[in-house]
Amino acid sequence: MKARSPHIDEQHLTEQLGATGLRLTPQRQQVYDVLRHKRDHPTAEEVFIRAKKTMPDISHATVYNCLDALVKSGLARQVTLDRGATRYCPNMHEHGHFHCDSCQTVFDVDLPAQAMKLPKGFKADHFDIAIHGVCADCAKKK
Amino acid sequence: MKARSPHIDEQHLTEQLGATGLRLTPQRQQVYDVLRHKRDHPTAEEVFIRAKKTMPDISHATVYNCLDALVKSGLARQVTLDRGATRYCPNMHEHGHFHCDSCQTVFDVDLPAQAMKLPKGFKADHFDIAIHGVCADCAKKK
DNA sequence: CCGCACTTTAGAATTGTTCTAAATCTTGAC
């Protein structure tokens, strides 16, 4: 086997983090490696457990910090944004939700009618669509 | 003013709940009224606070129960499904997530390329799309 | 070498949700 790179794309990591004013630390490297290694959308807790295997002293809070750092620098995504409480709505018509990141309001928006193409055999039951951005009012103010 | 209906669409509520084997109770009525009254996607906590205004003895747990009952009978929706821990993924390519409700696996799926039409002036930053259903494997097994 | 800003750490605190056990309400059978 050829000299394997101990970490995935170290250069890239440093750059992306740097652009956000953050450093590449061993812990962030590790957390990123975990995410890249098994692409099964782990929870923070799962990342913590996996990271511990090669870095036994890493702490819970650090994993959260690192995930945050990665998300901030565009190296990873939170699959379910919208931290915090679940919200409810009585509008049963198929629709999506637009979250204004500036004023925090949630607007109902029409769905793009069409079926998005799914892999063969998959049966969609229902869609949950959240769009993040800035609403008309806030866009004007800025 | 004409005799106002004390509650919204009582008949409909009874039917929908009944179809799921549930009863229409004053608390469920109240929680539903709260949802219908101000359509701002309140959290369970907010529903609790609002419901308390006209039904001071309603309890926290009951609000959760009622919301659950309403969701089960198709009278309301949870805006952010996916109770529990936030998940992360390092796939930065625009994509959606398909959750198999049977085996709990999360699959990446392509997005329906197109811009969904947003109200004028709204600026989308990014989309967060979750599709719930059954994956090919599980569909076969059943 | 020093100071400063960034990080990590352990553990406590907070928040959102679910569970538990007891009390209460409904409903249908008698």
Next chain:
DNA sequence: GTCAAGATTTAGAACAATTCTAAAGTGCGG
């Protein structure tokens, strides 16, 4: 009506996920 069975509500405890806090560690520029 009366009663039992089952559904529902309640208060509060328990739990889970996340964030906060304060102290210690790290590393780079001067």
